[in-house]
Amino acid sequence: MTDSPAPRIPPDPKEQPILDKLLAIRHNLELLKQDRSTYVKSQDVIELYNQVIEQVVILNGIRTTKRLEQNRVDTVLDDCFQLISLSFLTIGRNHEPPAVYAFVSTTKRLLDHLKEATYYSPKDLESIGARLQDCRRYIARGKDSHSPHLLTLLESRIEACEQRLAELELSHSHLTSDLVPKYDKLVSILRSLSACNTRTKFPNAEVDDYLEQLKAVAEELKPYGIVPYESTGSKEEKLAEMAEKLKLSMEHPEPAPEAKTLIETLLQRCFVWCALTKKKQGYIAPAFKETYDKLLEIRNKLEKLSLTHAWSLRETDLYTYQRQLDRVDESRVDGNFVDTLGRPAELYEQRTLLYLLRKSYATIYHLIISSEPVSEALLPIYNQLTTLKKCLIEVKKNGGVSSPRELYPYSMKLNSIDNMRMDGKFMIGSDIPEGQGSVTQLLEECFELAYDLRNDAEDSTSEEKSGGSESGAEGQT
CATH class of the missing domain: 1.20.58 (Methane Monooxygenase Hydroxylase; Chain G, domain 1)
Known part of the structure; x- marks a missing residue:
């Protein structure tokens, strides 16, 4: 059994049969997950998915007057939906509403942590925003084929993510285009310093390098009136520092107060964190x-x-x-x-x-969003084709081949994969796994690359022969 959130007993006895059924479904989903003797089959996942939806319908009928109630039924239901969602990714049905559930759950956790951390890169938000839009498209596409109970749940969770995302974007809205790269650099240094604390051997030299990078960024920020700490010098030194700031601010307009405070505080935190990291050297208190x-x-x-x-x-x-x-x-x-x-x-x-x-x-x-829309059963073929495509592209980049014979290993492998198809489909036993279109398209792209390389090699060989013939004729003349 995995570490699920702490369970709570359902207060309504009517919900006990639902809980029992959901526990049985979760058990079957976990068995499906653990069975490595065969690939996860679509029909098995769909059957368990339909059973979960049946229990949701019954539960909603019981909770007509207590929609916001949360108890152990909800905890186990979340487990079931999470496993169903990841199973949809495993069978290659990535673009259907059930597959969205796992992504949205992880995204909400990630966004909450970004808000708590205060400092994050705008690039973090760009990826999440684009993916949430994809999720909305998948939901719209699945309205006729999936339960409205699931769709309503997903839409509310996506909306919660979008609200949090808007809050995070607003916090960065005062950063100007010339300050964003410097802010990104500071966020990267802060995270890299934290990573140093988790190394088996503490990397002193690397931390020293980050300190030098920090100092360089601090120098770049001075023209904007941004400094990591207050001067502790004499009155004359403070006046000289203020005069220098005034001079520099005429060259670079001072950023908005919100942006200045954000970057100044981050810069200060980076210096403090660097010093603390050097002091602790990766030591974690026993507690x-x-x-x-x-x-x-x-x-x-x-x-x-x-x-x-x-x-x-x-x-x-x-x-x-x-x-x-x-x-x-x-x-x-x-x-x-x-x-x-x-x-x-x-x-x-x-x-x-x-x-x-x-x-x-x-x-x-990142593992969820990088999941390919191909069934686990077809992944070995898909991965082989992906590798072949990369190899052929590299061959083309490096000038191609000097003879069509050099393409023989690639052609042989492509033909052996193509011969695996029956009536144009890749079959596993009597099953037709999901992802046929993706695998077929990749196979065609590989054949096209090989064909272009072969033509280029043949043209090159013909030109060489033609050039040789002309030289021979000139010699005879």
């Missing part, structure tokens, strides 16, 4: 070492998955990591990690643990 080790293990496993996901990731595997992270996240008190006696963590432990938590959620987010 928080267990939490640190757990989060570090999750982060490392997810990063490994992000490197090999095309070949080894089954999207339903993310459920276990999501629930473990949720459990840690929900154990915080007023935003703080606390020890067994309820005492909050010191600044260093607090920020380091939050970095690991947020980094893990961000990695799950």
Whole structure:
């Protein structure tokens, strides 16, 4: 059993049969997830999805006068929807409403953490905004084929994400175009320093390099009247500093107060964090070492998955990591990690643990959005074609081939994949897995690249022969 959020007993006895049914469905979904002897089949997922929707309809009928109630039924229902959603990604039905659920849940967590962190890159928000628009399109497309109960739930969750996203965008609205790159650089340094705290061996030289980068950014910000700390010199020195600021501000208009405060505070935080990082050298207080080790293990496993996901990731595997992270996240008190006696963590432990938590959620987010709309059953073929396409593109970039014979290994592999089709479809037993269009399109692109390379090689060979013939004729003359 995974680390689901703490359960609560349903107060209404009428909901007990629903809870029992949902627990059974969740169990079956977990068995489906864990079974590596075969790929996840669409019909199995759809059957369990329909069973969940049946229970939602019954539950809504019972809660006509208490829509906002939350108890253990809701917790298990969330587990079921999360597993169903990840299963839809696994079978390649990424662009249908059920697949949206896992993305929206992770996105909401990520947005909440960005707001809590205060400092984040505008690029973080651009990706999320675009994906939320995609989710709305998937919901609109699935209105005739999916339960309105699910669609209503998804729309309300997307709306909550969009509201939070708008708040975060507003916080950055005062940054001018010339200040955004400098702000991004500071955010990157802040995150990189936190990453240094999680290394097996503390990278002193790397932290020193970040300090130099900070100083360079601080110099670039001086013309805008932005400094990381107040001067502590004499009265004459302070007057000279003010005069210098006045002179520079004539060259660079001072930014809006909100933007100035935002960047100035971030710059100061980076210097303080750099000094604290150097002092602590990766040491975590014993009271928080267990939490640190757990989060570090999750982060490392997810990063490994992000490197090999095309070949080894089954999207339903993310459920276990999501629930473990949720459990840690929900154990915080007023935003703080606390020890067994309820005492909050010191600044260093607090920020380091939050970095690991947020980094893990961000990695799950990227793994979800990078999931291909291809069934797990077809992924081996899809991945082979993706690799072949990259190889052919590289060959073309580097001048092509000197002889059509050099393309023989590629052609042989493409033909062997093409011969796997039956009546134009890639079959697994008697099943026709999802993602036929994506795999077929990729195969055609590979054939087209190989065809172009072959033509170029033949043309080049013909020109060489023609040139050789002309030279021979001139010699005879």
